[in-house]
Amino acid sequence: MRRGLALFLLVNVAIIFFLVGQVWTLLSLLVVDGSQDAISRAELPAPNSSLIDGRRQLIPKIIHQTYKNETIPEVWKEAQRSCIELHPDYEYKLWTDDSAREFIVAEYPWFLDTWDGYPFNIQRADAIRYFILSHFGGIYIDLDDGCNRRLDPLLSYSAWLRRTLPTGISNDAMGSVPQHPFFLRVIDSLSKYNRSWFLPYITVMASTGPLFLSVMWRHYNNDDPVGDDRIRILFPDEYKDHVWSFFVHNVGNSWHEKDVQFIMWLRSNWLLVTIFGFVIAGFAFSGSYWLYRRWCLGGYGSGPGSPRKRYHPNSRSFLRRLPILRYFSKGDRAGSYELLDRRDV
Secondary structure: OHHHHHHHHHHHHHHHHHHHHHOHHHHHOOOOOOHHHEOOHHHOOOOOOHHHHHOOOOOOOEEEEEOOOOOOOHHHHHHHHHHHHHOOOOEEEEEOHHHHHHHHHHHOHHHHHHHHHOOOHHHHHHHHHHHHHHHOOEEEEOOOEEEOOOOHHHHHOOEEEEEOOOOOEEEEEEEEOOOOHHHHHHHHHOOOOOOOOOOHHHHHHHHOOHHHHHHHHHHHHOOOOOHHHOOEEEOHHHHOOOOOOOEEEOOOOOOOOOHHHHHHHHHHOHHHHHHHHHHHHHHHHHHHHHHHHHHHOOOOOOOOOOOOOOOOOOOHHHHHOOHHHHHHOOOOOOOOOOOOOOOOO
């Protein structure tokens, strides 16, 4: 009994370690906030400061934005105009569905099958921003993000991303030099992460969106990049809501569907969900132990003098111990039944 119990516990521990290993990167995002790579307020010159002109410029002066066509919705026109008017010396590129696909065909034909196979347009809108930053460099800005001040201080970093809450990083505003090793890794990994997770929101987030980019960021930092290979992180205060912040956020979420309500409910009730998960895990452990005692030990005790009987998987007595067969065999002890066996986020 002790050897069998030890084996049972060992198998369960192995399963737990396997499951934790599969989601370890996601778990690490709960505690790793990128503060060691933060772009601190102290190192950023104030708007219109004379110190800005003396800083090195690594990222080219290009602003990239995307939309399905060139007819920008009225709700985003002011945000778009603010970025253009504040940066008359920057090149402005609006990538439409057609121009984005033409770019992929011309420069990255190996990705075309994945591009055309994406079930949601937002996945293509996500993917193109990684390709254009890797190829041209510059600063990508979502259309629902307006500019609050000139972006010149951010040109001094070879690559930067924005910290988001409660965990991870976002892909709505980011900058890079051409051919930065991080974005090269990102575009090379897009095909590998192209999977369906049943719910559209999670499929997008995990295949091309912020969750995908956060995972790439964690994997990349595991290699301990140094110097200009580092990814610098723009934190919320420097991103928006203050007079010194770079951006102003407007209404967005144009691609969200009904499944987002469920995801947001989970986020708002994370403590309840966590408790529920532990309860389910407890039931699963108890159930597996019950099955272990019922089938492997035959339901008998294991103390001194206790009878011990094992059941061969092909024996009728073993089959009768399956709960569903016991239910159907109550009326006919001599009968036999055949089970016909006839996958989320």
